[in-house]
Amino acid sequence: MKIAKLNTYFWQGNEACAEAAIIAGCRFFAGYPITPASELFEHMAKRLPQVGGITIQMEDEMASLGAVIGASWTGNKAMTATSGPGFSLMQELIGYAFMTETPCVIADMQRVGPSTGQATKCGQGDVMQARWGTHGDYSAIVLAPNSVQEMFTLTIKAFNYAEKYRTPVILLADEIVAHMREQVTVPPIERIEIINRRKPKTGEKAFFGNEEVPPMPAVGEGYNVIVTGSTHDEYGVRSTANPIVHRRLVERLNNKIQNHAEEIADYESYNVDKCRIGIVAFGCTSRAIYEAAENAEKMGIKTGYVRLRTLWPFPEQIIRRLAKSAKKIIVPEMNLKQIFYEVERAAKGSAEIIPLNKIGGGELITPEELTAKIQEVAKEEKK
Amino acid sequence: MTQQFSIRKYLRDIEMPFCPGCGIFTVMNAFLKAVHELGHEDLSKFVFCSGIGCSAWIPSPHFIADSIHTPHGRSIPIATGVKLLRPDVNVVVFGGDGDIVGIGLSHFIHAARRNLDILVIMVNNMVYGMTGGQVAPTTPFKIKTTTTPYGSFEQPLDATRLAVAAGACYVSRWTTIHQNELRETIKKAMKMKGFRFIEAVSQCPTAFGRRVGFKDAGEMLKWFKENSVSIKQAEKLDEDKLAEKIVVGEFIQRQRPTFVDNVYKMIEEAQKIDEN
Ligand code: SF4
Numbered sequence: 001m002k003i004a005k006l007n008t009y010f011w012q013g014n015e016a017c018a019e020a021a022i023i024a025g026c027r028f029f030a031g032y033p034i035t036p037a038s039e040l041f042e043h044m045a046k047r048l049p050q051v052g053g054i055t056i057q058m059e060d061e062m063a064s065l066g067a068v069i070g071a072s073w074t075g076n077k078a079m080t081a082t083s084g085p086g087f088s089l090m091q092e093l094i095g096y097a098f099m100t101e102t103p104c105v106i107a108d109m110q111r112v113g114p115s116t117g118q119a120t121k122c123g124q125g126d127v128m129q130a131r132w133g134t135h136g137d138y139s140a141i142v143l144a145p146n147s148v149q150e151m152f153t154l155t156i157k158a159f160n161y162a163e164k165y166r167t168p169v170i171l172l173a174d175e176i177v178a179h180m181r182e183q184v185t186v187p188p189i190e191r192i193e194i195i196n197r198r199k200p201k202t203g204e205k206a207f208f209g210n211e212e213v214p215p216m217p218a219v220g221e222g223y224n225v226i227v228t229g230s231t232h233d234e235y236g237v238r239s240t241a242n243p244i245v246h247r248r249l250v251e252r253l254n255n256k257i258q259n260h261a262e263e264i265a266d267y268e269s270y271n272v273d274k275c276r277i278g279i280v281a282f283g284c285t286s287r288a289i290y291e292a293a294e295n296a297e298k299m300g301i302k303t304g305y306v307r308l309r310t311l312w313p314f315p316e317q318i319i320r321r322l323a324k325s326a327k328k329i330i331v332p333e334m335n336l337k338q339i340f341y342e343v344e345r346a347a348k349g350s351a352e353i354i355p356l357n358k359i360g361g362g363e364l365i366t367p368e369e370l371t372a373k374i375q376e377v378a379k380e381e382k383k
Numbered sequence: 384m385t386q387q388f389s390i391r392k393y394l395r396d397i398e399m400p401f402c403p404g405c406g407i408f409t410v411m412n413a414f415l416k417a418v419h420e421l422g423h424e425d426l427s428k429f430v431f432c433s434g435i436g437c438s439a440w441i442p443s444p445h446f447i448a449d450s451i452h453t454p455h456g457r458s459i460p461i462a463t464g465v466k467l468l469r470p471d472v473n474v475v476v477f478g479g480d481g482d483i484v485g486i487g488l489s490h491f492i493h494a495a496r497r498n499l500d501i502l503v504i505m506v507n508n509m510v511y512g513m514t515g516g517q518v519a520p521t522t523p524f525k526i527k528t529t530t531t532p533y534g535s536f537e538q539p540l541d542a543t544r545l546a547v548a549a550g551a552c553y554v555s556r557w558t559t560i561h562q563n564e565l566r567e568t569i570k571k572a573m574k575m576k577g578f579r580f581i582e583a584v585s586q587c588p589t590a591f592g593r594r595v596g597f598k599d600a601g602e603m604l605k606w607f608k609e610n611s612v613s614i615k616q617a618e619k620l621d622e623d624k625l626a627e628k629i630v631v632g633e634f635i636q637r638q639r640p641t642f643v644d645n646v647y648k649m650i651e652e653a654q655k656i657d658e659n
Contacts, residue, residue: 027468028464028467028468030463030464049649049650049652049653049654050653050654052650052654053650054467054468054646054650056463056467056646058460058463058493059489059490059493060489062456062457062460063457063459063460063463063489063490063493064460065460066453066457066459066460066461066463066464066490067460067461067463067464067467068464069453069461069464070432070451070460070461070462070463070464070465070466070467070468071464071465071467071468072464073451073461073464073465074464074465074468074469075468076468078464092454092457093454093457096453096454096457219430219449219451219465219469219472220430220449220465220469220471220472222427223449224447224448224449225449225450226443226444226450226452227449227450227451227452228443228444228451228452229452229453229454230452236444237397237444238443238444238452
């Protein structure tokens with residue numbers, strides 16, 4: 001099998017991610033083994049050479065992302081995958097990729113932290129690390145799938161955003177979505193949108209400025225490109241003392257993503273404009289919202305929800321809309337309130353935000369637990 | 384031979400940040416002269432990677448070439464990605480001792496083990512120069528630095544011998560007093576494949592020499608001259624005597640299958656196996 005064709009497959013999340021990456025054009029993978037992302041690495045090791053690509057195991061996570069960045073500068077699409085502890089190690093080079101505008105995809109299959117935590121169990125504690133993990137001011141694009149099918153579509157999207165915005169993109173999945181097997185439909189290849197980075201036209205030299213997303217040359221093609229993680233002007237020349245050069249660069253890097261936040265914002269929503277109780281969830285936790293909302297409706301509690309597929313930039317408009325009708329919004333998460341405060345911030349006081357948190361042992365928030373919480377909150381509201 | 388050698392041909396018109404008397408100028412000159420003597424009119428067949436520290440500034444942004452200036456210690460991993468996808472270009476890493484065998488040590492050993500086809504030129508000034516003279520993994524025992532004000536109480540690392548042990552194809556060490564040897568060894572290394580490592584022991588009059596008591600760069604060069612011994616001479620010295628010497632010469636030259644060749648062979652094999 002070269003590239004997965006129009007068909008229905010029974011894939012594990014990790015496999016779906018690998019197959020989608022190959023369809024998106026990824027031809028280089030460098031990784032370091034870690035649970036629960038190893039199956040993705042192993043699948044890439046088997047599959048990439050079949051399509052002429054390279055998979056290598058590096059000595060650690062820094063080296064892995066380093067090799068990915070080097071590969072990206074040769075004009076190729078490249079990715080790595082890890083979990084919390086490895087993601088922590090990668091932060092240095094995530095900042096570098098952001099500063100040098102290097103397209104790449106980093107899949108983080110979250111487990112329970114901090115530290116080694118519970119290696120084989122599911123958690124959602126990397127939300128803030130994905131947003132603010134590296135130092136300095138930066139804006140990451142972070143996507144969060146909740147099914148194997150979505151692992152497939154969001155992986156392609158991650159590559160497209162990486163190329164379109166010349167930036168690292170984080171695919172923030174979790175152990176459950178990475179490890180479970182589900183049916184995945186691969187659409188006809190010609191119907192899948194694939195975006196490639198813009199290469200410079202002859203004479204173009206401002207590879208790090210002038211435009212919101214400047215063209216990206218490859219090394220070894222005669223552009224004499226200077227790539228540096230230090231503050232640099234539009235030609236790549238270091239300028240480590242000039243406040244104007246720094247402001248112009250870092251503000252553009254942030255704005256090129258923030259100015260398109262609502263375009264990038266991706267979510268599934270239901271009943272947001274006419275509900276009493278709202279739910280905002282993402283990743284594996286959001287799998288409980290359908291049944292819980294249905295149960296609540298049966299009890300006569302009008303429930304609406306927003307299931308986030310983009311965590312960063314945070315989809316504020318849809319939360320604001322939800323907060324206009326729902327008086328109370330429940331935020332279930334397998335962490336201790338990481339998206340909660342974002343929902344609160346976006347709601348701007350229009351609704352009361354109620355946490356529902358569960359950590360450790362990979363125990364999911366069940367539809368029953370969520371239903372019970374909705375009932376409890378609805379009762380409170382009646383009083 | 385083509386035109387007269389002119390270092391300017393390869394350099395951007397950007398002011399260099401190096402201190403007067405720094406050995407980095409010698410290494411830069413030796414490298415570019417070697418490039419010239421090998422017949423390269425420009426640096427279009429090269430991609431340079433370097434990390435953080437004074438020596439990392441040799442190629443970036445000064446060389447008129449593609450250069451990737453990476454975070455501290457990560458030049459070799461980034462060079463790995465470049466070389467694997469562009470086996471046709473010469474990938475050269477420049478770095479200091481702190482960068483290459485301090486923070487980047489593991490990458491260094493693994494690249495040598497894999498026999499990644501890159502040339503690593505390590506400028507060893509025995510100190511962290513750019514950050515103001517802190518102890519380095521290569522600082523000689525008892526030498527005073529800003530973080531070892533009573534003298535270093537650690538044993539220094541011999542990066543050259545380590546490269547040999549880890550599997551490098553070509554390894555040599557010279558000092559900045561050995562200008563011709565440096566140039567020749569660079570030329571030789573550039574004509575080879577696999578992992579090639581050159582250690583250039585260099586004077587840092589600012590952050591090292593001044594503190595250790597050398598009046599100027601010239602005195603440091605004299606120190607190099609008086610204390611350099613060849614590998615053959617070194618064999619006859621006992622350990623205590625050897626600790627004060629700089630052993631120079633070609634440590635190894637051998638052929639091993641390279642990482643790039645092995646990776647592409649693996650791809651070929653994988654494509655022969657028909658899955659269905
Ligand atoms: S600090 Fe030392 S190594 Fe750095 S440029 Fe000055 S003399 Fe050279």
